[in-house]
Amino acid sequence: MPAQCMPFCTCAGVARLPGVVIDVAEVESNIVVFRLAPGSPPPSAVVDRMKQAGVLVLGFRGGIRVVTHLQVTPLCPNPHRPNE
Numbered sequence: 001m002p003a004q005c006m007p008f009c010t011c012a013g014v015a016r017l018p019g020v021v022i023d024v025a026e027v028e029s030n031i032v033v034f035r036l037a038p039g040s041p042p043p044s045a046v047v048d049r050m051k052q053a054g055v056l057v058l059g060f061r062g063g064i065r066v067v068t069h070l071q072v073t074p075l076c077p078n079p080h081r082p083n084e
Helices: 001-017 043-052
Strands: 031-036 058-060 063-067
Touching: 001 031, 043 058, 043 063
Parallel strands: none
Antiparallel strands: 031 063, 058 063
């Protein structure tokens, strides 16, 4: 899978999560921004929970901003630990 496809795979995966509102067609780079559906926890709570799980994301304009590493590939999910 080409590296440029990874953000779209990430976006498609995020879009399947309950409470996530995202337009996959609007993703143009390794930056993915999504909103949470009404009734979901506030973005700040989701950011905190993700940080506890080791995933760093940012609250952004009432939503959540995720930036994928450009060197992440299906064969090398963690570019900082390529042998995992």
